Amino acid sequence: xxxxxxxxxxxxxxxxxxxxxxxxxxxxxxxxxxxxxxxxxxxxxxxxxxxxxxxxxxxxxxxxxxxxxxxxxxxxxxxxxxxxxxxxxxxxxxxxxxxxxxxxxxxxxxxxxxxxxxxxxxxxxxxxxxxxxxxxxxxxxxxxxxxxxxxxxxxxxxxxxxxxxxxxxxxxxxxxxxxxxxxxxxxxxxxxxxxxxxxxxxxxxxxxxxxxxxxxxxxxxxxxxxxxxxxxxxxxxxxxxxxxxxxxxxxxxxxxxxxxxxxxxxxxxxxxxxxxxxxxxxxxxxxxxxxxxxxxxxxxxxxxxxxxxxxxxxxxxxxxxxxxxxxxxxxxxxxxxxxxxxxxxxxxxxxxxxxxxxxxxxxxxxxxxxxxxxxxxxxxxxxxxxxxxxxxxxxx
Numbered sequence: 001x002x003x004x005x006x007x008x009x010x011x012x013x014x015x016x017x018x019x020x021x022x023x024x025x026x027x028x029x030x031x032x033x034x035x036x037x038x039x040x041x042x043x044x045x046x047x048x049x050x051x052x053x054x055x056x057x058x059x060x061x062x063x064x065x066x067x068x069x070x071x072x073x074x075x076x077x078x079x080x081x082x083x084x085x086x087x088x089x090x091x092x093x094x095x096x097x098x099x100x101x102x103x104x105x106x107x108x109x110x111x112x113x114x115x116x117x118x119x120x121x122x123x124x125x126x127x128x129x130x131x132x133x134x135x136x137x138x139x140x141x142x143x144x145x146x147x148x149x150x151x152x153x154x155x156x157x158x159x160x161x162x163x164x165x166x167x168x169x170x171x172x173x174x175x176x177x178x179x180x181x182x183x184x185x186x187x188x189x190x191x192x193x194x195x196x197x198x199x200x201x202x203x204x205x206x207x208x209x210x211x212x213x214x215x216x217x218x219x220x221x222x223x224x225x226x227x228x229x230x231x232x233x234x235x236x237x238x239x240x241x242x243x244x245x246x247x248x249x250x251x252x253x254x255x256x257x258x259x260x261x262x263x264x265x266x267x268x269x270x271x272x273x274x275x276x277x278x279x280x281x282x283x284x285x286x287x288x289x290x291x292x293x294x295x296x297x298x299x300x301x302x303x304x305x306x307x308x309x310x311x312x313x314x315x316x317x318x319x320x321x322x323x324x325x326x327x328x329x330x331x332x333x334x335x336x337x338x339x340x341x342x343x344x345x346x347x348x349x350x351x352x353x354x355x356x357x358x359x360x361x362x363x364x365x366x367x368x369x370x371x372x373x374x375x376x377x378x379x380x381x382x383x384x385x386x387x388x389x390x391x392x393x394x395x396x
Contacts, residue, residue, distance in 0.1 A: 001339040002065050004348040005332050007179045011172050012356050013058045017051055020229035023221075039232040039289075039303070042239060050234035053321055054308055060325045065332060083385075085378065086134045090153040093131060096122060097160045130374040131157050132169065133346055137375060139177050140345045151191075155202060164206045164227055167199035176349055200224060230306055230357075236288050237309035241317065247287045251313060254280040254287070255305075260361040267366055281305065281360045307359040331355065343375050 024047075100122060135154045151170070158166025174192045203224050226232070240246035253259060254277075262274035278296075284303035285291040291301065305313075307327060311320035331352065338344040347368070354367045 001332070001336045001345070001348060003179050004176055004345060005065055005328075005335070005352060006062060007176045008172065008349050008352045009058055009061060009328070009356070011175055012353065013055065015168065015228040016230045016357075017054055020225050020231050021051055023225045024231070027221075039236055042232055042235045046235035046239045046242070047231040049238050049317075050231055053317060054230070054234065054306075057308060057321045057324045060321070061328050064325065064329050085381065086131075086138060086150055087153055089129045089134065090131055090150075090157050093125075093129070094153075094157055094160050096125075127370050128373045128377040130370040132350060133371045133374040134378065136173050136346055136349060137342055137378075139173050140180070140349075141342055155198070159202055159205050162206050164203050164223075166206070167195060167202040168228070171195045171199065172349070172353070203227075233284075233303055234306055234309050237305060237312060238317065240288055241312050245288075246313075247290075250283060250293065251287050254283045255310065255314075257361075263362045264365045267362060268369065279360055279362050281358065281363070304358045304360065306357065307355065310359050327355065328352070343372060346371050346375070 131154065135150065138150060154170065155166065158169075171192065174188060174195055178188045178192065200220065204220060207220075207223065259277070260280060263277055263279060266272045266274055266276065279302070281304050282296055282302045283293065284296075284305065285301050286293045286296045295301075307324045308320045311323045315323070331347075335344040335348045350371060351364075351368055354364050358364060
């Protein structure tokens with residue numbers, strides 16, 4: 001479990017902090033920064049502060065986690081069976097995406113970005129058939145040899161979604177698989193290299209589906225680095241903390257526990273018990289960049305604050321490091337107590353990433369619920385299959 005946590009944390013640090021800093025130092029972003037207006041013209045001193053405080057937090061987390069023995073190999077869990085459950089579910093969702101978009105992936109993307117699928121049957125179906133959870137569960141359960149078909153289907157699904165981070169997660173999952181121990185490390189490293197090489201092409205296709213024109217190679221690389229980086233996001237938050245140049249009332253309103261709890265309940269239930277509202281992260285530009293509140297509500301303007309950003313605004317920069325470390329260590333303790341359960345191993349990767357990246361309790365709760373419901377649904381399917389097997393000759 002320690003290896004999964006450390007792998008996820010340091011992979012996040014490398015992609016969100018280290019690589020963007022190196023790229024900025026030697027090459028630099030173009031004028032058309034991929035996030036657009038709202039995160040440009042941030043003083044380098046705040047980006048440097050973001051690098052320092054996030055790195056300090058990661059070091060402290062690592063020190064706490066590395067206390068005690070680290071198992072050489074994470075014992076395999078024989079949870080996933082030799083069936084084609086994942087393949088069937090993935091193909092179903094790909095077809096559903098095409099149906100929703102009426103044969104056009106770009107039409108589907110426009111519907112998503114405009115909120116057209118909010119509360120739809122598709123979104124509710126993902127609560128019990130989350131493809132990312134099923135794919136990672138296959139890897140962590142170690143019950144099957146690596147098969148190229150699930151990988152191809154997972155990549156195709158993320159591209160259909162227009163997800164520009166789909167291949168990055170594939171790289172993360174493979175890195176976690178390598179560091180969790182086991183055999184065939186050379187073969188796993190080959191797969192890892194392939195995923196890294198394919199990632200820019202998948203990003204290019206997903207970006208094109210979203211209707212964004214890739215002008216040249218430099219713009220493509222800028223967009224990839226900008227998509228991973230939190231330097232600008234956290235730098236803008238720290239700039240607001242030090243200069244008081246942000247909408248305090250809007251932050252307190254949208255990121256309050258009550259508002260986030262109401263939003264989470266509305267997201268989980270058909271209809272709306274509480275007044276309809278967007279997730280807090282969609283108001284980032286309104287809070288920090290003077291965007292009109294109604295404009296960001298009607299348009300997809302989501303930027304994720306990160307836990308250090310939230311705690312810096314809520315309390316102070318030094319306390320943000322303390323609270324971020326305590327949050328991750330507490331989460332680790334919970335997962336460690338249940339390290340022999342597949343659910344908590346998935347939490348240790350996807351769940352931890354969600355906490356580090358989003359820190360929007362609404363989104364975190366939804367993600368954790370999707371992971372839980374998806375695995376419970378799969379285990380229920382296995383139980384049902386076992387009971388009715390004697391009555392039929394073949395079942396998936």
